[in-house]
Amino acid sequence: MNNRGEWSSKLGFILAASGSAIGLGNIWRFPYITGSNGGGAFVLIYLLCVFIVAFPVMIVELTIGRKAKRNPVGAFKAIAPNSKWWIIGAMGVMAGFGILSYYSVVAGWTIAYIVKGVTGGLTASHLDPAAIFNSFASNGFLQIFYLFLFSALTVFVVIGGVKNGIEKAAKILLPLLFVLMLLLIGYVLTLPGAMDGLKFYLVPDFSKVNSHTILMAMGQAFFSLSLGMGAMITYGSYLPDDDDLFSSALYVTFFDTLIAILAGFIIFPALGGAPTKAGPSLVFVVLVDVFRKIPFGGVIAVVFFVLMAIAALTSTVSLLEVVTSYLIDEKGISRKKAAIGAGIVIALLGIPSALSLGANKFFTKIGFLDKMDFVFGNIFLTFGGLMMCLFVAYKWGLECFFEHLSEGCDHVGKPHFNRWLQIAIYFICPLAIAILLLYILLTGETLG
Numbered sequence: 001m002n003n004r005g006e007w008s009s010k011l012g013f014i015l016a017a018s019g020s021a022i023g024l025g026n027i028w029r030f031p032y033i034t035g036s037n038g039g040g041a042f043v044l045i046y047l048l049c050v051f052i053v054a055f056p057v058m059i060v061e062l063t064i065g066r067k068a069k070r071n072p073v074g075a076f077k078a079i080a081p082n083s084k085w086w087i088i089g090a091m092g093v094m095a096g097f098g099i100l101s102y103y104s105v106v107a108g109w110t111i112a113y114i115v116k117g118v119t120g121g122l123t124a125s126h127l128d129p130a131a132i133f134n135s136f137a138s139n140g141f142l143q144i145f146y147l148f149l150f151s152a153l154t155v156f157v158v159i160g161g162v163k164n165g166i167e168k169a170a171k172i173l174l175p176l177l178f179v180l181m182l183l184l185i186g187y188v189l190t191l192p193g194a195m196d197g198l199k200f201y202l203v204p205d206f207s208k209v210n211s212h213t214i215l216m217a218m219g220q221a222f223f224s225l226s227l228g229m230g231a232m233i234t235y236g237s238y239l240p241d242d243d244d245l246f247s248s249a250l251y252v253t254f255f256d257t258l259i260a261i262l263a264g265f266i267i268f269p270a271l272g273g274a275p276t277k278a279g280p281s282l283v284f285v286v287l288v289d290v291f292r293k294i295p296f297g298g299v300i301a302v303v304f305f306v307l308m309a310i311a312a313l314t315s316t317v318s319l320l321e322v323v324t325s326y327l328i329d330e331k332g333i334s335r336k337k338a339a340i341g342a343g344i345v346i347a348l349l350g351i352p353s354a355l356s357l358g359a360n361k362f363f364t365k366i367g368f369l370d371k372m373d374f375v376f377g378n379i380f381l382t383f384g385g386l387m388m389c390l391f392v393a394y395k396w397g398l399e400c401f402f403e404h405l406s407e408g409c410d411h412v413g414k415p416h417f418n419r420w421l422q423i424a425i426y427f428i429c430p431l432a433i434a435i436l437l438l439y440i441l442l443t444g445e446t447l448g
């Protein structure tokens with residue numbers, strides 16, 4: 001197992017894992033869900049879900065990964081041999097395939113929008129952003145081209161390996177993302193109407209809150225923190241035994257949440273109030289419309305989509321790494337072959353999603369991309385999270401779990417800390433996730 005690779009430092013891990021968490025979920029999904037769920041009140045509930053439910057699950061995943069030093073399938077096999085718990089890991093690998101296939105389609109749009117921005121085909125005043133989006137979305141050739149381009153970028157980084165590929169990319173890209181975001185925030189806050197946008201975003205209006213809002217917030221927290229499919233098991237498997245997992249989990253959760261909140265600080269002031277139409281097109285249509293009308297809008301638009309592409313790439317890399325690490329550990333395939341092979345299969349699997357936005361009647365009618373998001377981005381993730389908590393609580397055993405967690409973690413052994421984590425893993429997380437799952441299954445709701 002020694003040649004699996006390891007992060008070069010704690011900072012390297014924190015940046016790579018934050019890179020996995022920070023993605024389209026923060027910059028594309030979070031603002032439009034906030035927009036359609038009442039603004040400030042949703043933000044508050046989201047924060048509660050992140051720290052009460054999602055954070056303990058993050059600790060669970062990292063601990064399983066570091067203990068077993070394996071991919072999600074191998075991890076369950078190593079900790080619970082001769083049992084069927086490895087199926088949870090196998091579902092995680094499948095979720096990696098599924099999510100990456102449609103996620104790369106949307107990620108490809110960011111590259112297309114950078115190209116359009118640079119060539120002047122995006123923000124010229126005579127252009128209609130909705131028409132641009134629709135004609136692009138229904139162009140099958142371009143959809144597949146950008147899907148393949150983004151998949152190739154992802155494969156390229158993953159071939160580089162843990163230290164020289166994933167960690168290095170995150171070390172360069174994440175600080176860049178942060179600086180670009182701060183620059184954009186500084187700019188949009190000077191726009192007329194910025195304060196109205198901020199008011200919508202920050203002043204909670206609880207009259208809009210109902211059970212649906214809470215469940216949306218939970219689904220978003222899971223997706224955003226890359227939980228439930230073993231991405232954090234995989235990243236945790238490259239951590240040394242003396243790492244303080246509690247602080248690592250806390251940093252990653254904090255950075256992911258910070259970036260989502262900052263994304264809101266870009267989008268709502270730019271919109272100048274409550275969004276009129278808050279759906280998946282918020283960023284690609286509504287925000288582009290804003291960019292058309294403001295000074296330097298063309299440049300700002302390019303910067304914004306570069307930022308989104310960066311965030312997406314560090315996430316697609318983690319999704320592919322789950323599949324790649326499985327093929328390396330369990331099937332003995334070399335990293336290069338595993339990454340390229342999986343990348344090709346995933347890109348091909350993405351074709352129906354790429355064609356489901358107007359290019360092909362059949363896939364458009366069934367809403368293939370949305371269906372993939374529903375099955376893999378919602379059901380698989382929440383079910384995986386639930387099973388991981390149950391695994392620790394009832395199979396591995398909290399005692400063994402705490403014993404491993406305590407290596408390198410000063411907090412473990414302190415009664416308050418142990419009690420809180422026990423209650424979270426035994427009751428709060430499984431119960432909250434089970435309710436969410438039931439809700440999704442009963443209503444067929446696509447969270448996000």
Ligand code: PFF
Pocket residue numbers: 020021022023024025026099223224225226227229230231315316318319
């Ligand atoms: N967390 C990523 C985002 O917010 O865009 C999406 C994601 C990445 C989900 C990796 C799941 C995962 F394993």
